[in-house]
Amino acid sequence: MKPMLQLVDVHRTYQIGESTVQALRGVSVTIERGEFVAIMGASGSGKSSLLQILGLLDNPDKGEFLMFGKNVNTLTEDEQAGVRNSVAGFVFQQFHLLKRMSILENVRLPHIYSGLKGDFHKEATERLRQVGLEARVDHTPNQLSGGEQQRVAIARSLIRDPLIIFADEPTGNLDSKNSAEIMKIFKALHEQGKTVIMVTHENDIAAYAGRVIVMKDGVIISDERRTGLEPPVVVAGEGGFELQGAGKGSLWQDGRFTGFMAQAFQSILANKMRSFLSVLGILVGVASVIAMMALGEGAKAAMQEQLKSMGSNMLSIRGGSAKIHGAAQGAGAVARFTFIDVDDIASLHTLVKNAAGVVNGNAQIVYGNKNWSSTLTGVGFDYGTMRATMPTVGRWFTREEIQKRDKLAIIGVTVVKELFGSTNPLGKTIKINRINFMVIGISPAKGFSGPQDEDDVVMIPVTTAMYRVLGKDYLSSIFVEVASPTLIEQAKVAVSEQIRKRHRLKEGDDSFNIRDMTEIQKMLTSTTQTMSLLLGSIAAISLLVGGIGIMNIMLVSVTERTREIGLRKAIGARKSDIMLQFLVESVGLTISGGFIGVLAGIGISLVLSYFAGWAVKTSLISVVLATTFSALIGVFFGLWPAKKAAELNPLEALRYE
Numbered sequence: 001m002k003p004m005l006q007l008v009d010v011h012r013t014y015q016i017g018e019s020t021v022q023a024l025r026g027v028s029v030t031i032e033r034g035e036f037v038a039i040m041g042a043s044g045s046g047k048s049s050l051l052q053i054l055g056l057l058d059n060p061d062k063g064e065f066l067m068f069g070k071n072v073n074t075l076t077e078d079e080q081a082g083v084r085n086s087v088a089g090f091v092f093q094q095f096h097l098l099k100r101m102s103i104l105e106n107v108r109l110p111h112i113y114s115g116l117k118g119d120f121h122k123e124a125t126e127r128l129r130q131v132g133l134e135a136r137v138d139h140t141p142n143q144l145s146g147g148e149q150q151r152v153a154i155a156r157s158l159i160r161d162p163l164i165i166f167a168d169e170p171t172g173n174l175d176s177k178n179s180a181e182i183m184k185i186f187k188a189l190h191e192q193g194k195t196v197i198m199v200t201h202e203n204d205i206a207a208y209a210g211r212v213i214v215m216k217d218g219v220i221i222s223d224e225r226r227t228g229l230e231p232p233v234v235v236a237g238e239g240g241f242e243l244q245g246a247g248k249g250s251l252w253q254d255g256r257f258t259g260f261m262a263q264a265f266q267s268i269l270a271n272k273m274r275s276f277l278s279v280l281g282i283l284v285g286v287a288s289v290i291a292m293m294a295l296g297e298g299a300k301a302a303m304q305e306q307l308k309s310m311g312s313n314m315l316s317i318r319g320g321s322a323k324i325h326g327a328a329q330g331a332g333a334v335a336r337f338t339f340i341d342v343d344d345i346a347s348l349h350t351l352v353k354n355a356a357g358v359v360n361g362n363a364q365i366v367y368g369n370k371n372w373s374s375t376l377t378g379v380g381f382d383y384g385t386m387r388a389t390m391p392t393v394g395r396w397f398t399r400e401e402i403q404k405r406d407k408l409a410i411i412g413v414t415v416v417k418e419l420f421g422s423t424n425p426l427g428k429t430i431k432i433n434r435i436n437f438m439v440i441g442i443s444p445a446k447g448f449s450g451p452q453d454e455d456d457v458v459m460i461p462v463t464t465a466m467y468r469v470l471g472k473d474y475l476s477s478i479f480v481e482v483a484s485p486t487l488i489e490q491a492k493v494a495v496s497e498q499i500r501k502r503h504r505l506k507e508g509d510d511s512f513n514i515r516d517m518t519e520i521q522k523m524l525t526s527t528t529q530t531m532s533l534l535l536g537s538i539a540a541i542s543l544l545v546g547g548i549g550i551m552n553i554m555l556v557s558v559t560e561r562t563r564e565i566g567l568r569k570a571i572g573a574r575k576s577d578i579m580l581q582f583l584v585e586s587v588g589l590t591i592s593g594g595f596i597g598v599l600a601g602i603g604i605s606l607v608l609s610y611f612a613g614w615a616v617k618t619s620l621i622s623v624v625l626a627t628t629f630s631a632l633i634g635v636f637f638g639l640w641p642a643k644k645a646a647e648l649n650p651l652e653a654l655r656y657e
Contacts, residue, residue: 004164004195005031005054009277010063012049012218023049024060025218033163036190037208039559044211046218048168051199055166056080057570057651078574085113085572086557093169095149096567096654097141100270103152104127104137110160112259113572116420120159127155131185136348149177156571165189167198169203205207264584267557268592278553279593281546282633286594286626288542290601293622295608296531311613313353313488314386315480316515317345336474337499337512338453342380345480351491353483356380357475359465365411366431367457368418374415375457376432378465386481389459394426394441402461405468410441412455432458433469488516540629546593547633554641565645566653579646586638587631589642594630598623 012024023046031037041047052058065072097106108124128134131151141149157165171179187208191198206212214222221507268275292391381399384390391410401408416425425439446454482491492514499512565578592644602618
């Protein structure tokens with residue numbers, strides 16, 4: 001039968017500063033199954049180095065290490081981790097218990113990296129019962145004595161039912177009474193068929209072993225077996241283990257990922273204040289993105305409402321400026337439009353839905369002892385529906401009233417405020433340029449369009465404006481509502497031809513111009529989109545800063561938890577396991593900050609809307625983008641700390657101070 005462990009001419013050299021230390025010098029040793037071996041020697045003799053190589057925590061520089069007759073040197077780092085998880089159980093002098101966990105969770109820790117599904121609470125409780133601590137399962141390591149903590153470490157080493165138990169100075173930090181208790185446990189385990197390899201410098205502790213190996217200056221100077229202590233009979237199947245492929249396994253099919261999730265959030269909750277400060281940057285960034293994009297979307301929505309006031313699919317036709325001897329003659333100097341032009345354009349039924357002529361001017365409005373200078377607009381019957389100016393209070397003009405040139409007025413909310421205050425203006429008589437008009441309606445509020453107050457307006461019938469107030473016999477402009485957005489270009493061409501034909505204008509004559517309202521809409525929409533992107537980009541910088549903060553915290557966490565990482569690697573964690581665990585922590589922090597940031601951003605938007613009166617609109621896409629971006633920030637900035645943690649050498653990490 002092949003021996004369990006066999007070293008052949010093994011050398012191990014360490015570089016400490018500028019000094020080279022030869023820890024092992026050609027060591028050859030064979031350990032059979034079921035042995036209880038004590039390795040002794042003075043400090044610096046190489047006993048710990050020998051144990052670390054036997055336990056796959058370190059690799060020799062030269063020589064062969066055979067396990068069950070197979071060369072361990074050929075295994076990858078992850079495969080060695082898999083072997084440690086399945087074959088070896090470690091008991092350290094410093095205990096290496098994770099203080100934020102209960103002792104039950106400490107004991108079942110190796111199972112997280114085993115790939116087996118389940119919580120293994122029952123198995124962990126049984127191992128604690130085996131070492132006499134079943135009544136303390138809910139306690140943390142800080143609540144236990146040194147001897148009890150070492151028992152927890154022994155229970156943890158047994159949870160995977162290993163073939164070999166490696167103990168490095170297991171009684172080094174204990175008094176004589178606790179040392180005796182711990183050694184009784186090792187003796188009982190040996191009697192159950194476990195192979196125990198222990199490093200000690202005490203003769204009374206080594207006396208429990210059936211074989212004592214003494215080392216000095218990196219070589220074995222004696223290897224003695226005590227008479228009368230034969231290795232116990234090994235139970236069937238104890239020696240069967242497949243070394244190759246021990247570090248492989250599907251992360252998603254086995255139980256590792258759920259274990260990593262639990263471990264990550266346990267770590268986050270263990271340092272609540274630091275975790276909160278870590279996510280604060282992400283929280284502010286996400287809240288800023290949500291609030292800024294809500295402002296942008298609100299501005300866009302407000303702009304769209306304002307654009308509705310222009311009317312949909314609208315063309316605006318105005319007289320151009322003719323040039324005589326290079327001098328401009330003023331708007332409308334050549335092409336002056338009349339109601340005949342309106343009728344001609346309206347006759348283009350396949351392209352035009354409505355057409356309305358408008359007369360513009362200024363007027364002094366007087367009511368009682370108050371007066372106000374405002375914009376006067378003479379409008380036709382269809383103007384109200386075309387330009388979305390139908391009164392919210394009162395009514396629109398009838399066709400008969402327009403035809404009879406009645407003295408009726410519809411006023412904007414600014415005019416109402418200046419002249420009437422809180423009084424109802426309907427039915428009241430106002431003077432427009434010294435002519436009495438009766439108020440029959442209040443036009444809907446539209447706000448400002450640039451510097452222009454769209455609510456500072458008085459509308460009267462177009463015929464009344466032309467012939468009774470302004471004394472004009474031509475229209476200032478014509479508004480045309482096109483039948484469909486797809487027909488706008490065709491309508492512009494047809495209307496242009498109609499005007500040129502009626503006014504006998506040459507091609508290229510600029511005595512009139514047609515403005516496409518959709519072009520203005522596109523320009524304004526583009527402006528609001530640009531502003532939204534600008535605001536979102538500025539807010540995204542906060543996310544970037546928050547991500548850098550997460551990276552710094554995770555780097556600090558890696559440094560603080562170096563020994564913990566070493567322990568996790570010693571009990572079977574692969575590089576990918578450590579890396580993924582730290583990534584889960586990082587992403588967990590950023591997503592938590594992102595979630596709180598979304599709520600804060602929505603709250604800020606509502607506050608701005610309520611107190612500042614700003615138009616805000618929180619969109620689902622901004623929430624999704626901010627949350628997704630926060631997760632990506634966690635992955636990106638957590639990658640380096642996670643990689644740094646994964647690349648730590650388990651032995652160096654365990655020794656870290």
